[in-house]
Amino acid sequence: MVKPSRSYRVFQGVNGVVLTFVVLVTLYPFANIVARSFSGERQIRAGEVTLWPKGFNLTTYRIVFQDSMFWRNYGNTVFYTVASTVVAMVLTTCYAYVLSKKNLKGRGVLVGIAVFTMFFTGGLIPNYILVTELGLKNSVWAIALPNAISVFNLLVMKAFFESLPTELEEAAQIDGLSTYGILFRVVLPLSKAVVATMVLFYTVSFWNSWFSAFLYMDHSDLMPVTVYLRNLIAGATGGGNAGAGTAELSQVGASIQAVTIVLTALPIICVYPFVQRFFVSGVMLGAVKG
Amino acid sequence: MSTSVKSASPPPSLENLPGAVARPVPRGGWRRALRRDWQLYSLAVLPLLFFLVFRYLPMIGNVIAFRRFEPGGSMFGEDWVGLRYVRMFLSDPTFWQVFRNTLWLGGLTLVFCFPIPIVLALLLNEVRRRSLKRFVQSVSYLPHFLSIVIVAGLTMQMLATDGPVNHALGWFGHDEIRFIQEPDWFRTIYVGSEIWQTAGWGTILYLAALTTIDEDLYEAARIDGANRWRQIWHVTLPGIRPTMVTLLILNVGTFMAVGFEKVLLLYNPLTYPSADVISTYVYRAGVESNSFSYAAAIGLFEAVIGLVLITTANTLSRRTVGTSLW
Secondary structure (H helix, E strand, O other): OOOOOHHHHHHHHHHHHHHHHHHHHHHHHHHHHHHHHOOOHHHHHOOOOOOOOOOOOOHHHHHHHHOHHHHHHHHHHHHHHHHHHHHHHHHHHHHHHHHOOOOOOOHHHHHHHHHHHHHOOOOHHHHHHHHHHOOOOOOOHHHHOOOOOOHHHHHHHHHHHHHOOHHHHHHHHHOOOOHHHHHHHHHHHHOHHHHHHHHHHHHHHHHHOOHHHHHHOOOHHHOOHHHHHHHHHOOOOOOOOOOOOHHHHHHHHHHHHHHHHHHHHHHHHHHHHHHHHHHHHHHHHHHOOO | OOOOOOOOOOOOOOOOOOOOOOOOOOOOOHHHHHHHHHHHHHHHHHHHHHHHHHHHHHHHHHHHHHEOOOOOOOOOOOOEOOOHHHHHHHOOHHHHHHHHHHHHHHHHHHHHHOHHHHHHHHHHHOOOOHHHHHHHHHHHHHHHHOOHHHHHHHHHHHHOOOOHHHHHHHHOOOOOOOHHHOHHHHHHHHHHHHHHHHHHHHHHHHHHHHHOOOHHHHHHHHHOOOOHHHHHHHHHHHHHHHHHHHHHHHHHHOOOOOOHHHHHHHOOHHHHHHHOOHHHHHHHHHHHOOOHHHHHHHHHHHHHHHHHHHHHHHHHHHHHOOOOOO
C-alpha cells in the first residue's frame, strides 16, 4: 500500500471537519426546537434559547396535552395511516405479482399503464373535481384511494417477485394450488422482507402526508395531526384551549409551535433508528436494475 | 443489508422498465391466455380500476381547460369554449410572474440540490472509519423521514425573529431580519431548507453506485501513477456517471413542479412576488377561487412542459452519453 500523500492527509482532515459540520447543521434545528419547547416565554422572546432550555417551563406541554383536538387529530393520523396502508398494500401486491409474470400476455401494456403515470398526471384540479364528484370528501377514502399505488413501490415489489425462483411456484402449481393459493401460501411467505419494507414506505408516507386531508376535509375534527401543525404554523389557529390566564396565554404563544413540532416528530424519530436500513435497502432494490 | 448490486457495468437506473429481457410470450390468442391465466388477470382488476379512475380519468378531466365547467355539473364540463382560458392566462400578468418564479426556483433547485448529494457522497466515500461513515449517513438521512409540515415548521422557527439565526446575526451587531416576510429571502430559504431535507438522502444512490466500481480500476490507475485526485477524476466520477445522468433527467422532469407543498407551507401573501409558483397559483385559482377551468388550463400547461422537458432530456442523454430512462 502506497503511503497517502501529504495533501491527501490534509484532505482527510478537512473532510472530517466538513462532515462534522454536516452532522451539526442537520441536528441543530432539532436540538433548538426541543430546547425551545421547554423554555420560558421571556427567554424565548429575547432569543436566548439555543441548545438548552432556559427558564424551564412545562405550561405549554400541559395545555397541548389537554387539548382534545390535538389528540383527536393524532388519532385521525393513526386511523388514516392504517387504513390507507392496508388498501395500498393489497392493490400494490396484487398488481406487482401480476406484472412479475414474464409470460403473461399483455404484460407490457399493464406495466406501461403504470409507468406512464410517473411522467404525466392529471394534475391538481381534475383530481380535486373527481374526488369531489365521487363524494369522497370528508372520508378516509379521499386520502386512501387517490394514493393507493405508488409506482415506485410497485416496481420495487415487482423486481423482488421476479427474483424469486420460479421452480417453487411451478411445484406448487403441480401440487394443485390455484394462483391465489400460490400468491398467499408460497410467494408472500417468501417475501416477508419486501412486504415489511413496502409497509414501512407506505406507513411513513401516509403518516407524513397532509395535503390530501387539507384539500378534502372540511372540518378540523377530521384533520390529521400534520394539518393541525400546519394550521398552527400558518397562524390560522392559536392552538390550545381558551380559558387560560394571560401569563399562560403568552407562554403558550411563545412555545406552542415548538411543542407541537416535538410531539408530532417524536414517533418518527423514535422508530427511525430501527427502520432506516429497510428504507435504504428498499430504495436500492428499486434503483439497481437487478 | 446486502443488495443485488452487480459488480460490472449495468448502469443503475431508476426504473425496471419492461421489454428488455422478456421471455418469448407463448403463442395463442387472448382467448387462450384468458382461459389459462384468468386468475392472474383477476388480480389485476382492482389495480387497473385504480389507475383508470384516479390516474387516467383526471388526465381526461383536463378537457375542462377547453370547456366551461360548472361546480356540481359534469366533471368534463358543459360546452366547448376553445382556447379562451389559454388566452386568458397568457394575458394574465400574475401568470407570467408565477411562471418566472417557477423557473427561478426550479433552476436554483437544480443548480444546488442536484450536485450537493454527489459531493457529499464523494466525501463520505473517502471516510476510512466505517462507524463514522455510518453515523454521518444515519444523521443526514433523518430529515427525509419527517413530514414536510415539520420541515416547514422547523425552518420557520429557526428563522423567526426570536430564533437562533437572528440571534447569531445579533452577535455580529446585525439588525434582526424578518426572513419569513421578506420576498427577497424566500428563494434562499426555500433552497436552503430543500438542501437540509434532501442532501443526505440523495447520496444513497451514488453511494450504491460507488460500491460497484471495480477495485482493479483504482489499482490500474495507481500503477499508471495517478494520485488520489486523478483517481477520483478518472475512475470514480465516470463510475457514477450513469447514476448522475439518470437523476439529472428526473430532476429536469420535475423542474416545473417545484416543491408545491413546501412553497404552499412556507409562503404568505407578503412573499408572493418571489414565492408564488405555477402550482400554488393553480391551487389558489382553482380550489380557493373556484375558477376551475382557468386553473386546469394552467395546470395542463405545466404538466405538458414537464412531459416535454423529461422527454427531451431523456432523448438528449440517450444520444450523447447513452444513458436513458427508457
